[in-house]
Amino acid sequence: MAVRVTQNMLNNNMLRNLHNSMRNMDRLQDQLASGKKIAKPSDDPVVAARGMFYRSSLMENDQYKRNIDEAQSWLDMTDSTMDEVGNVLKRIKELLVYSGDGAVSPDDLKTMGSEVQELKNHLGSLANQQINGKYIFAGTDTNKAPYDATANGGKGDFVSTNSSLIDLEVSQNVFVTSNINAQKVFNYPDNANNLFKKLDGIITELSNGRNAMQFQTAIDQQYDKLLAERASLGASVNRVELIAERLNSQGVNINKLMAANEDADMAKVMTNLKTQESVHSAALGSGARIIQPTLLDFLR
Structure with a gap:
């Protein structure tokens, strides 16, 4: 029809x-x-869905990069501070050896005692090192100074007992530690015999005009422990750098995928x-x- x-x-x-x-x-x-x-999701729902996924992945990657940047800042500051602590300990070791020289007068020993006192005060300031207003050697108590100049009868001591580590997520279910256990450095082997109390003993001997050679072994042990912790810290720094490179590459790849999907x-x-x-x-x-x-x- x-x-x-x-x-x-x-x-x-x-x-x-x-x-x-x-x-x-x-x-x-x-x-x-x-x-x-596309201008709106209804133009192509598949492209829109993939775009949302890529943007979400990019936001996560950017947050992970911020976390890794913070971890790097903490680790770099910790490493430079521990390097300075090592320099102080080396100077103290030199003074201990020098104090054993029989030609050194009691007045010279007292002068050396004054220098060790200043070095101890400097170690206290290093123990209270901060980054962005947070103490890096206080464990998770980042708002409390780990070294108290008024402790131990006004002599000053490391008072923090917090050994907790601060972990930051830098990828899905992947965490890195941004600090060290400062107890292994400043409270080694324990609070009753830590670095600052050993320095008090050295200061007492030198201030009384006596040599302090007997503390050489203890300071050598402190220095060796510091080197061991720095070696462990170096491994963490290397890992963080590798993760940072991977995150940068991942961000570039996500941007490429997003451009191929939407542009x-x-x-x-x-x-x-x-x-x-x-x-x-x-x-x-x-x-x-x-x-x-x-x-x-x-x-x-």
Whole structure:
């Protein structure tokens, strides 16, 4: 059975096709102006879903990079501080050896005692080293000074007993330690015989004009323990640097994937737009022939 085609049907089809053509041109012009494949999720739900996943991954990666930067700052500060502690201990070892020289007078020994006192005070300030207002040798009690100059009868002592480590997440379920157990450095082997109390003994002997050679072994042990902790710290620094490199590479890869998913192929978009413009012009030309002539067309 034949279907009767009316003028209204021709007109409606022509308008619908023109609207579709204009919609296609509008979409291509949006892509050309924004540089993106889609303007809203309904344009392509798959691209939109992947874009949300990539952005979420990028935000996580950026947070991990901030965590690793903080860990690096703590570790670098800890390493430089421990290096200075090592220099102080080396100077104390030199003074101990010098104090055993029989030609050294009691006055010289007292002067050496004064120097050791200053070195002890400097060690106290190093033990209270801070970064961003947080004490790096206080374990998780980062708001409490681990060294108290008024402790031990005003002589000063390392009073912190917190040996907890601070872990930062630098990848999914991957943690790195940003501090050290300062008890192994300043409270070794225990609080009753720690570094500062040994220095008090040295100061007492030298201030009374006596040599302090008997403390050489104890200070050597303190220095060896410091070197062992620095070696462990160095391993942590190397691991953190490797993780930082991986996070940087991962961020670049995520950005590449996100660009491939969302960015429009500009050459392809421009070609399609030119093609669509030609199609639209042809549709307008054919539409002009479809419109039914009126009496006025014959009267002109």
